[in-house]
Amino acid sequence: MTKTVFLDRDGTINEDVNFLRRPEDVRILPQVGRGMAMLQDCGFRLVVVSNQSGLARGILNEYDLFSVQQEIRRQLSVFSVSLDGAYFCPHHPTRGVVEDLVKTCSCRKPQPGLIYMAAEEMSLDLHQSFMIGDRLRDIACGQAAGLPSILVTTGRYQDDGPLRSWPNRPDYVAADFWEAARWIALRSGKREVNESIDS
Numbered sequence: 001m002t003k004t005v006f007l008d009r010d011g012t013i014n015e016d017v018n019f020l021r022r023p024e025d026v027r028i029l030p031q032v033g034r035g036m037a038m039l040q041d042c043g044f045r046l047v048v049v050s051n052q053s054g055l056a057r058g059i060l061n062e063y064d065l066f067s068v069q070q071e072i073r074r075q076l077s078v079f080s081v082s083l084d085g086a087y088f089c090p091h092h093p094t095r096g097v098v099e100d101l102v103k104t105c106s107c108r109k110p111q112p113g114l115i116y117m118a119a120e121e122m123s124l125d126l127h128q129s130f131m132i133g134d135r136l137r138d139i140a141c142g143q144a145a146g147l148p149s150i151l152v153t154t155g156r157y158q159d160d161g162p163l164r165s166w167p168n169r170p171d172y173v174a175a176d177f178w179e180a181a182r183w184i185a186l187r188s189g190k191r192e193v194n195e196s197i198d199s
């Protein structure tokens, strides 16, 4: 059984452009490569869990999704990081043109279905795992699966102002991915984190 950090994609790993579908639009956010490398050094698996309702809406297809994912992997490899898995919800409950994908599912965040699916397929230990994301639904998803869940203010929210009205309080609010990774590392027993490495 393996400890894991579950990761939202858009706004957490890469810049959130609406319905990202072109590899040339992939821009990894600052501090992400460095933070991921540190988490992998600490023995965490890295697994993406991402809503991609653009599939249901007909805005992108499976090839687009794959191409973007390949580009994200390529850019992360510069940091010697390799993602261990990626799980996507292609559905939307109401909006869409692809008939099979317009439905209420259990994998669209804030539902925790993607985390459970990954945990079962990859034998991941949810008791030692964490969630990082940039939206309320990421926090709600992680917490529904029992994971300490960290909000990064690099995507939808640039500060923690809106959180005051949220039903789910993040376990930690991080200015960027490095801060999130550091919090996880220290919380899971690492004694110190070397701050001197440049991004």
Ligand SMILES: [Mg+2]
Pocket (backbone or CB within 6 Å): 008, 009, 010, 011, 012, 016, 133, 134, 135, 155
């Ligand atoms: Mg996001």
Ligand SMILES: [Zn+2]
Pocket (backbone or CB within 6 Å): 089, 090, 091, 105, 106, 107, 108
């Ligand atoms: Zn789904």
